[in-house]
Amino acid sequence: MNKFFVSVGLIAAGTAGLQAAYAPDLGPMAASKVWNVSGTLRGFYDNNYTTAPQSKGSFGFEVTPQLDLNVALQQTELGIRYTYGLYYYQERQDLGQDPIDQSHQLDLWVDHAFTERWRARAQDSFVIGQEPELIDPNTSVPTRTEGNNIRNTGTLTLNTIWTRLFSTQLSYGNTFYDYQNANGTFSNPSLAGLLNRMDQDVSLDFQWSVSPSTMAYVGGAFSFSDYTGDEPIAQNPTTLAIYNSDTRNSRSYYAYVGAQHSFLANLSFNGKAGIQYTDNYNDPSGSTSLNPYADLSLIYTYLPGSYLQAGFTQTENATDQVNINSKGQMAMFTESSTVYASINQKLTPKLMGSAIGRWQHSVYNGGAFNNQADDYYSLGLNLSYAFNPHFSAEAGYNLDYLQSDIPGNDYTRSRVYLGVSAAY
Secondary structure (H helix, E strand, O other), X not given: OHHHHHHHOOEOOOOHHHHHHOOOOOHHHHHHOOEEEEEEEEEEEEOOOOOOOOOOOEEEEEEEEEEEEEEEOOOXXXXXXXXXXXXXXXXXXXXXXXXXXXXXXXXXXXXXXOOOOEEXXXXXXXXXXXXXXXXXXXXXXXXXXXOOEEEEEEEEEEEEEOOOOEXXXXXXXXXXXXXXXXXXXXXXXXXXXXXXXXXXXXXXXXXXXXXXXXXXXXXXXXXXXXXXOOOEEEEOOOOOOEEEHHHHOEEEXXXXXXXXXXXXXXXXXXXXXXXXXXXXXXXXXOOEEEEEEEEEEEEEEEEOOEEEEEEEEEEEEOOOOOOXXXXXXXXXXXXXXXXXXXXXXXXXXXXXXXXXXXXXXXEEEOOOOOOOEEEEEEEEEEXXXXXXXXXXXXXXXXXXXXXXXXXXXXXXXXXXXXXXXXXX
C-alpha cells in the first residue's frame, strides 16, 4: 500500500456532477481562446464505491482530460466539449476484479440568430458512465451502476420576438436512456427492463415584457415516455399476468405560469409553477395522477468571481423500484421534490472555495410502498489553489446519503481527494 501512495501521490474522485462544479476558473485566457485543453489527476479514498448498505472501501486515482472548442461567428456560435474519465480502484484489483471504470461526456451546441427577432439553439449531451447523477441528474437510480450505461439528451429551442412586449419560446426535448444491466425476469427485473426509455417533450411559452427587468409568461407542455426495455418486470400475484417494460409508458400534460426578474444587476430569478397530469395508459389498473409542478432558481453574484445559486424543482421521475402489491399494482414513478444550492467563494486572488448541496425527497406512486419515500442527500466541498493560469491544486470531500423506507436500500458514501489540474 505504501508503494501505491508514492506512485499515485494521493490524487481523487467524486460524483461526476460535483466534479463539474469544481472545475478551476481558467479566467480570461479560456474565454479568449477558440480551443482549450485541460486535465485533472486526483487520488482518492472512497469508503463505499459499490453504494451498498454493507460498504466496501478503496483507494484509487482518477484521470480526466477535457477538450473545449468554441467558435463565435457573426450570427452563430457553436461549440463542442469532450470529457473522458478513467477511475482506478485498488480494492477491486486486490479482489481480482476489473479495477478500471471509464466515462465519456460529449456536449455539442449551436446558437444561431436568423434575424434580430428569430433565434434558435440546438444542443446535445451524450454520456456513458456509472455514477447516478451523471447517468440521470434526477437520480431515478440513486446507486452506482456498473457497465457502459448511456444517456443522450437533445434539445431544440426557437425564440421569436413578435412585438416590443410579446415573444414566444418553442422547445422540443428528447432524452434516451440505455442501461447495460439487461436480461431480467419478472421476479428479478433488470435496470434495462425497468428504465430503458425515450422521453420526449414539447413546450410553448407566451412571454410578456412587463418592465425592462421583468418578463412574465404562461405556458404548456406535453411529454411522452416510451419504455423500450421489452422485458418482464413484474407479475400480478392474483391473475399471474406478466407486466412488461411498456406497462410504465405514460403521457403527461403541463400547465404553468412563470417569471424572469432581475432584482439587481447581479441578482436574478427565474421560475415557473403549475400542475402536471399523467396518464399511465398501459397500466392494467388505469392509473392517472395530478400533481404540482415547479422549477425555480436564483443566482446572486455578490463579488467578482464569487456567486451563489439556489433552486427548487417539483416533478414526477422514473424509478428503479417495482414493489408490486397484492392487488397487482406496482410503482409507476416517484413524485420528487428537490432543493439544491451551490456557492463559489474567492477566498484570495488564487484560492477558491466551493460547496454544493442537494436534497431530493421522492414519494412512490403505486405499489407495495405507495406514499413511502426515499431521501437522497449529497454534499461536496472543494478548495482549489491556482499557482498560475495554467496549473492548480485542489482538495475536497463528497458525501452521499440515501435514507429509504424500503428495507435494505439505505447507504452512506464518503470520498476524500487531492489533485492537480493543468490547462492550456
